[in-house]
Amino acid sequence: MPAIERIDTFIVDVPTIRPHVLAMATMHAQSMVIVRLTDSDGVEGIGEGTTIGGLSYGEESPESIKLAIDTYIAPVLRACDAAQVGATMAAIRKSVRGNHFAKCAIETALLDMAGKRLGVPVSELLGGGRVRSALPVAWTLASGDTARDIEEGEAVLAQRRHRIFKIKIGKRAVADDVAHVGAICKAFAGRASVRVDVNQNWSEAQADLGMGMLHDVGVDLVEQPVARDAVDAMARLSARHTVPLMADEALNGPRSAFRLASSAAARVFAVKIAQSGGLLAGGEVAAIAAASGVELYGGTMLEGGVGTIASAHLFSTFPELSWGTELFGPLLLTEEILSEPLGYADFELAVPTGPGLGIALDADKIAFFRRDRTAPVVHASA
Known part of the structure; x- marks a missing residue:
């Protein structure tokens, strides 16, 4: 079975084109947690966990999403069959309560991998x-x-x-x-x-x-x-x-x-x-x-x-x-x-028609906007 061998999580902060005024906050930038999974067959999948205005919108923030994945979800992932998305997410739900945004980021990356493995878009x-x-x-x-x-x-x-x-x-x-x-x-x-x-x-x-x-x-x-x-x-x-x-x-x-x-x-x-x-x-x-x-x-x-x-x-x-x-x-x-x-x-x-999500990251943009800019560059996902 393909196993998850690498789990990369990082926060990117990208400015907005204008202040975005909501009832609970005014946004001047968006902070996104990007997840990249790589399995033992070399298949990669990407996901995203994003909320609004730090903790002003809900119970999860970019920082807590990354922490939940790195500390609590990653060990479960490494023990699962990467090809079995439903079973893997069931195991994560059993071990981690709540944290919907973090779980969504991981599931998205797993589905991206599954679509690439099968040669079909995630929608299928x-x-x-x-x-x-x-x-x-x-x-x-x-x-x-x-x-x-x-x-x-x-x-x-x-x-x-x-x-x-x-x-x-x-x-x-x-x-x-x-x-x-x-x-x-x-x-x-x-x-x-x-x-x-x-x-x-x-x-x-x-x-x-x-x-x-x-x-x-x-x-x-x-x-x-x-x-x-x-x-x-x-x-x-x-x-x-x-x-x-x-x-x-x-x-x-x-x-x-x-x-x-x-x-x-x-x-x-x-x-x-x-x-x-x-x-x-x-x-x-x-x-x-x-x-x-x-x-x-x-x-x-x-x-x-x-x-x-x-x-x-x-x-x-x-x-x-x-x-x-x-x-x-x-x-x-x-x-x-x-x-x-x-x-x-x-x-x-x-809606893209390529395998998986049908998209790829821009390595240079990711490197520039990463909050931890000293970290290794994440290469574009195919």
């Missing part, structure tokens, strides 16, 4: 295989400045890159946020879908007021307006309002998906491979949604190229993807860490 290892070759991609307007957001939206529309806009709100008073969003809705009426993400920053009373006002100004979707554990409040808001409520932070794997679906707490699920604990668990979340009549959106943790394309492989297998995806993470960064940029064109992202 998931569910029934891909049903689409490209995915609609939203762009997040998060400068916080109305005129700047409209100018930015016009630019990406003209480039035929995005016609779905998500606006980050929740830091200002509800009425001020609605005025900001309403101006953007008016600017793009009939040309783009406008959604908002509150990132859990409203109380139920604020959400009740805000969702009604946002519907009136033309918003199509409201993402996670209240705290992730406020499932009853989400259910009440979903029952009261016409504009759909989308669950994001409330989703952290199949069990949470089942609870949300059975409680009618959301009409849309934002599936994220990292929050779910990997691509396989993300597929289970999507299956629960489909069986429950909940619509799907392909979410992001603002990953770089590796995590973005891993998500794209999974999302390409969803029979229905009513709300598109948000896989714009690499476009928010000043530099691409892949040897070839991902294919964004005509408002969509192309």
